[in-house]
Amino acid sequence: MENRVLLIVNTRKPTALELAYKLMGWSKKRGVSFVAPSHESAMLGLPEYDWNISINPVDFGIVLGGDGTFLRAARMVMDYEIPLYGINVGRLGFLATGNPQMAEEEIERILSGGYRIQRRRVLRGNVTRKGSLVHVLYALNDLVVTKGPLARLIEVESRVNDYFLSLFPADGIIVSTPTGSTAYALSAGGPILPPHVDAMVMVPICPHTLYARPLVLGPDDMISLIPKSDQKEIYLTQDGQLGYELMVKDRIDISLAKDKNVLTVELLEDNYFDLLREKLQWGNVSIRQGEEEW
Numbered sequence: 001m002e003n004r005v006l007l008i009v010n011t012r013k014p015t016a017l018e019l020a021y022k023l024m025g026w027s028k029k030r031g032v033s034f035v036a037p038s039h040e041s042a043m044l045g046l047p048e049y050d051w052n053i054s055i056n057p058v059d060f061g062i063v064l065g066g067d068g069t070f071l072r073a074a075r076m077v078m079d080y081e082i083p084l085y086g087i088n089v090g091r092l093g094f095l096a097t098g099n100p101q102m103a104e105e106e107i108e109r110i111l112s113g114g115y116r117i118q119r120r121r122v123l124r125g126n127v128t129r130k131g132s133l134v135h136v137l138y139a140l141n142d143l144v145v146t147k148g149p150l151a152r153l154i155e156v157e158s159r160v161n162d163y164f165l166s167l168f169p170a171d172g173i174i175v176s177t178p179t180g181s182t183a184y185a186l187s188a189g190g191p192i193l194p195p196h197v198d199a200m201v202m203v204p205i206c207p208h209t210l211y212a213r214p215l216v217l218g219p220d221d222m223i224s225l226i227p228k229s230d231q232k233e234i235y236l237t238q239d240g241q242l243g244y245e246l247m248v249k250d251r252i253d254i255s256l257a258k259d260k261n262v263l264t265v266e267l268l269e270d271n272y273f274d275l276l277r278e279k280l281q282w283g284n285v286s287i288r289q290g291e292e293e294w
């Protein structure tokens with residue numbers, strides 16, 4: 001049977017478009033049928049994907065872009081259990097790990113089963129205002145309560161499982177998944193959680209105290225954040241890409257979602273710890289030649 005693959009592309013990047021056209025040429029010879037979301041479908045002339053996957057399933061999704069494009073793709077597939085593989089036509093490439101020069105070979109490897117699936121937890125954030133639920137948001141990386149552009153401190157009350165934890169005066173608070181622990185949370189001094197660790201982390205951004213520390217919480221915990229400062233311009237951002245203005249005393253209840261997750265495709269030879277070393281330049285020392293491996 002012909003393989004069907006969803007193609008998600010950062011159409012603003014000429015290099016991503018170029019690679020998409022190259023792969024479309026390859027797919028015809030290889031007998032792979034690409035389908036695409038509506039925007040890419042219009043730009044590239046590919047058949048539009050019918051999200052009713054019980055009629056039109058795809059084997060997996062290929063993302064051509066950087067980590068931002070991968071996060072956008074993750075939001076698209078979260079409800080559908082479509083595993084994603086990202087080919088990095090961007091800068092860092094921590095989520096989009098594939099090599100554009102090897103794109104056809106890597107896709108061939110996936111088609112022949114040379115991969116494993118990593119199930120990644122996502123955050124669910126419920127925003128309650130004056131007792132009513134006003135937003136439900138999901139994030140693969142992070143949900144962040146943050147100040148507006150002026151250099152003013154905000155005060156955010158934090159609660160864990162509804163017990164009062166603290167009132168941080170800070171620039172904001174990041175709540176991150178293991179996936180997002182290498183993104184904003186890392187810059188704010190948080191720990192790295194490999195994606196198989198079932199946890200989330202809360203990291204204050206520039207807290208004006210000597211005691212604030214990142215806090216790791218478990219899969220059944222709930223973090224509540226309640227902006228207390230009586231000032232305008234407090235925002236909630238979703239994977240750094242979508243933002244919502246918050247009002248004082250809004251309550252954001254954040255937990256690891258039980259109803260959604262994101263599946264990522266990892267090539268068998270790829271390893272998370274190699275990725276940390278390479279991409280974050282974490283101890284750029286490999287085992288020296290001649291030294292015994294143990």
Ligand SMILES: NC(=O)c1ccc[n+]([C@@H]2O[C@H](COP(=O)([O-])OP(=O)(O)OC[C@H]3O[C@@H](n4cnc5c(N)ncnc54)[C@H](O)[C@@H]3O)[C@@H](O)[C@H]2O)c1
Pocket residue numbers: 066067068069071091092093094095141142179180181182183184185187238239240241
């Ligand atoms: N100071 C910071 O480090 C900072 C500030 C704002 C947002 N962010 C992060 O940017 C993310 C959005 O990414 P974007 O590419 O759309 O925005 P962007 O273009 O501003 O990217 C920020 C950087 O983070 C990298 N990145 C994204 N997700 C990552 C992950 N899971 N692990 C390691 N690196 C990752 C990107 O490749 C890029 O280099 C947010 O979810 C947030 O975590 C970081």
Ligand SMILES: Nc1ncnc2c1ncn2[C@@H]1O[C@H](COP(=O)(O)OP(=O)(O)OP(=O)(O)O)[C@@H](O)[C@H]1O
Pocket residue numbers: 009010011012039040064065066067068069070072089090091092093241
């Ligand atoms: N086809 C598209 N249409 C609309 N928005 C897109 C499209 N592709 C990507 N985006 C958005 O663009 C942003 C990512 O763009 P960005 O310039 O940061 O490139 P990137 O692909 O993430 O690579 P880089 O690693 O260089 O950041 C994300 O917010 C994503 O949602």
